[in-house]
Amino acid sequence: MxxxxxxxxxxxxxxxxxxxxxxxxxxxxxxxxxxxxxxxxxxxxxxxxxxxxxxxxxxxxxxxxxxxxxGGYFVYHDAKTGRxxxxxxxxxxxxxxxxxxxxxxxxxxxxxxxxxxxxxxxxxxxxxxxxxxxxxxxxxxxxxxxxxxxxxxxxxxxxxxxxxxxxxxxxxxxxxxxxxxxxxxxxxxxxxxxxxxxxxxxxxxxxxxxxxxxxxxxxxxxxxxxxxxxxxxxxxxxxxxxxxxxxxxxxxxQPAICGRYRGYRICGMGPSSSGAVTILQMLGMIERFDLAKLGKDSPVAWHLIGEAMRLAYADREEYLGDTAFVPVPVAGMIDPAYLAVRSKLISTSATLGKYEAGTPPGAAPRTAAISGEVPAxxxxxxxxxxxxxxxxxxxxxxxxxxxxxxxxxxxxNELTDFTFAPEKDGAPVANRVEAGKRPLSSMSPTIVYGPDGKVALAVGSAGGKRIIMHVMKALVGYIDWKLPAQDAIALPNIFFNKNGLMVEQGTALDAMRPALAKLGETAVAADLPSKLNAIESTPHGWRGAADPRSEGVALAE
Known part of the structure; x- marks a missing residue:
């Protein structure tokens, strides 16, 4: 060369x-x-x-x-208007x-x-x-x-x-x-x-x-x-x-989907993205637990995240799709009262084991089906x-x-993000293929406003359906565990399959598997790569961060 x-x-x-x-x-x-x-x-x-x-x-x-x-999703904070x-x-x-x-x-x-x-x-x-x-x-x-x-x-x-x-x-x-x-x-x-x-x-x-x-x-x-x-x-x-x-x-x-978590305002994309809704559901379900006191090294903290994850994804599969084609109860899905009911299903000492969709306010009867995003x-x-x-x-x-x-x-090859089977149990699937329709996505570009109303963090990731979880754990790390953005995005990745939790192999979370087992979790070590990128506001200006698992970098002007 x-x-x-x-x-x-x-x-x-x-x-x-x-x-x-x-x-x-x-x-x-x-x-x-x-x-x-x-x-x-x-x-x-x-x-x-x-x-x-x-x-x-x-x-x-x-x-x-x-x-x-x-294609993609774009989220923008305009400093001039504050919007x-x-x-x-x-x-x-x-x-x-x-x-x-x-x-x-x-x-x-x-x-x-x-x-x-x-x-x-x-x-x-x-x-x-x-x-x-x-x-x-x-x-x-x-x-x-x-x-x-x-x-x-x-x-x-x-x-x-x-x-x-x-x-x-x-x-x-x-x-x-x-x-x-x-x-x-x-x-x-x-x-x-x-x-x-x-x-x-x-x-x-x-x-x-x-x-x-x-x-x-x-x-x-x-x-x-x-x-x-x-x-x-x-x-x-x-x-x-x-x-x-x-x-x-x-x-x-389209308007951003926003919600509050511990005094912070978290905003992202609405449908056809499932990112913001699912993230806000999970945060709403874990907010009653003192994650700050538990800390990032607590198996209980990660168990709570895992429980909220599976409940939120059950709702995701049931209700979310392109709002130009199917009614999506976005307001009901992130309603605090509804999330409080869902949160009561979560215990600090045991695993729920069965994760079914709830009935958020405004939801029409729907049947769930799995969409198939590829981690890229x-x-x-x-x-x-x-x-x-x-x-x-x-x-x-x-x-x-x-x-x-x-x-x-x-x-x-984005159309493979649609659910292949158009019906289940005789009812149409929300994310089935239709001409002109946008397939459901997990892409989750997110902007976080601090308690002072100013931008605190912007973050997102690659990873198919795991994207939501990569962003979720970064938000918990940043807000609950007060980690800098770089450390928050470097936290272990977590996801699930039909058998239980998947935890990133070779990480501190992998070492917690015996403790998670005592809570009833079946946790399996897995390769869960990610490509998170973020910027955060500090007293000295903007600071960028990039996932250590990737070739990415942050560069200052």
């Missing part, structure tokens, strides 16, 4: 995961993306500008996880997609491994419309300027990261049928090794076109026609995603010197999405 490329990379890799500044701070799961965000702040850009630049850069350097071929607002850039199902999309000839749900590669799984991408709307609302620099870092990375080249190389190894067996993906990411008949210089001229050309002409250059014309052809001619699961589907897509502004995705945050804060989670779903590559970008 040439000195020209090696020295900047070494500088980034040696950067600490935390950063502190009186001005702005960014944090992302890839150092090159974080540098893109910092460069925009240094040129006078807003937090929104920096966030858009990081999303575009991640399209280049983290193609397995996110990009303009996918928090959100943009839903989640992908939508094309007109061709109906409730039977993922059923076989016998009417049974397809195995996931058959459903995700190729055309069936591709939703209409939302990230460019999301970025355009965010820039229109809060941008300071010219639109085209935000594309410069990503274009440079795509044209001049970037090194394949260890994370990308691992993802390439996972999908390699599929790629005999995906020559466009191979052409970009394989060399000598196998996935490119970590450290290999990679260029993506087709993506650079597309980014230049969008930078010059605006978002319509993505959703109309040559690029829209190319997406349509790729989906229709896919070797696996060919189907129709039309130019009309693309032209009709709109990102949606990425998160990034930015704060500028004016006090604006942006937090965004972006995804193409599984590693390299649908495996389809168009104009150098990976197309998502």
């Amino acid at each position: 040439s000195r020209r490329f090696l020295l900047p990379l070494l500088a980034l890799l040696l950067t600490p995961v935390t950063a502190h500044a009186a001005g702005g701070v960014v944090s992302a799961a890839d150092p090159r993306a974080a540098e893109a965000g910092r460069s925009i702040l240094r040129e006078g850009g807003s937090a929104a500008d920096a966030e858009i630049a990081m999303m575009l850069a991640l399209t280049v350097v983290e193609p397995q996880s996110s990009g303009i071929g996918g 928090i607002e959100t943009i839903d850039g989640r992908e939508t199902a094309p007109a061709s997609a109906g409730p039977n999309r993922f059923l076989d000839a016998a009417g049974q749900p397809l195995p996931f491994v058959q459903a995700f590669p190729g055309g069936y799984s591709v939703g209409v991408p939302g990230n460019i419309r999301l970025a355009a709307r965010a820039h229109q609302r809060w941008g300071k620099l010219p639109w085209a300027k935000l594309f410069d870092p990503a274009i440079k990375l795509a044209e001049d080249g970037y090194t394949i990261s260890k994370t990308t190389n691992r993802a390439l190894g996972m999908v390699a067996p599929l790629w005999r049928d995906f020559p466009d993906a191979q052409a970009l990411y394989w060399q000598d008949g196998k996935p490119k090794a970590a450290g290999t210089l990679n260029r993506n001229p087709a993506l650079a050309a597309l980014l230049r076109k969008i930078a010059a002409e605006g978002p319509d250059a993505f959703y109309k014309g040559e690029n829209a026609a190319a997406i349509t052809r790729a989906v229709a001619q896919a070797k696996h699961n060919p189907t129709a995603l039309t130019e009309a589907d693309l032209a009709a897509y709109q990102a949606k502004e 995705t990425t998160h990034f945050v930015a704060a500028d010197g004016m006090g604006d804060v942006a937090t965004m989670t972006s995804t193409v779903e599984g590693p390299f999405g649908s495996q389809l590559v168009v104009n150098g970008m990976v197309l998502n």
